[in-house]
Amino acid sequence: MSNNTQNSILTSTTTPSYKLRASLTPTERITTVLYFTGAWSLILGSYEGGKKAGLQYLAENAHKLPTTKGGWYFYHKRKNYRIIIGGMKSGVRLAMKTSLVCLTFTGLEAMLDEVRKENDFLNSCGAGLTTALIVSGICKILV
Numbered sequence: 451m452s453n454n455t456q457n458s459i460l461t462s463t464t465t466p467s468y469k470l471r472a473s474l475t476p477t478e479r480i481t482t483v484l485y486f487t488g489a490w491s492l493i494l495g496s497y498e499g500g501k502k503a504g505l506q507y508l509a510e511n512a513h514k515l516p517t518t519k520g521g522w523y524f525y526h527k528r529k530n531y532r533i534i535i536g537g538m539k540s541g542v543r544l545a546m547k548t549s550l551v552c553l554t555f556t557g558l559e560a561m562l563d564e565v566r567k568e569n570d571f572l573n574s575c576g577a578g579l580t581t582a583l584i585v586s587g588i589c590k591i592l593v
Contacts, residue, residue, distance in 0.1 A: 471569050476560035483556050484549050491548035492541040499540020500533045507532045555581045 471479055507529045516525045558577035563569045 471559075471563070476556075476563070480553065480556045480560065483552050487552040488545045488549045491545040494541075495544030496537040496541030499544075500537030502540070503536025504529060504533045506536070551581060551585060554584060 474482065511525070516522045555577050558580050559573055562573035562576055566573060
């Protein structure tokens with residue numbers, strides 16, 4: 451037997467086909483999804499939070515803008531610190547929320563694959579619908 455045939459036989463006997471989505475086991479898939487959604491959400495949230503923090507700092511200090519060169523230096527220095535802190539707070543907050551939603555979806559999808567012993571469109575739709583109901587229920591409680 452060739453090496454490729456041997457590898458495919460080993461893969462097919464060790465992992466049932468219904469457990470693989472995108473050629474990844476459920477643990478690998480959940481880890482990959484969490485990593486990418488967390489990183490992307492951190493970047494987007496930091497960018498948006500930094501913009502908001504910068505505008506907020508300007509609004510809070512618009513009535514007392516500096517007049518000297520040194521004053522402008524310290525104004526921008528403090529503003530940059532506030533932008534960094536505000537951006538990171540917002541980025542981490544968004545990354546946690548997004549990762550939790552994606553963990554819920556991929557976890558439910560993997561669970562439905564295991565229960566039904568097949569991975570198809572219905573499992574994805576069921577996981578998406580359940581995740582949406584959970585998120586909307588939490589939002590309705592908090593708002």
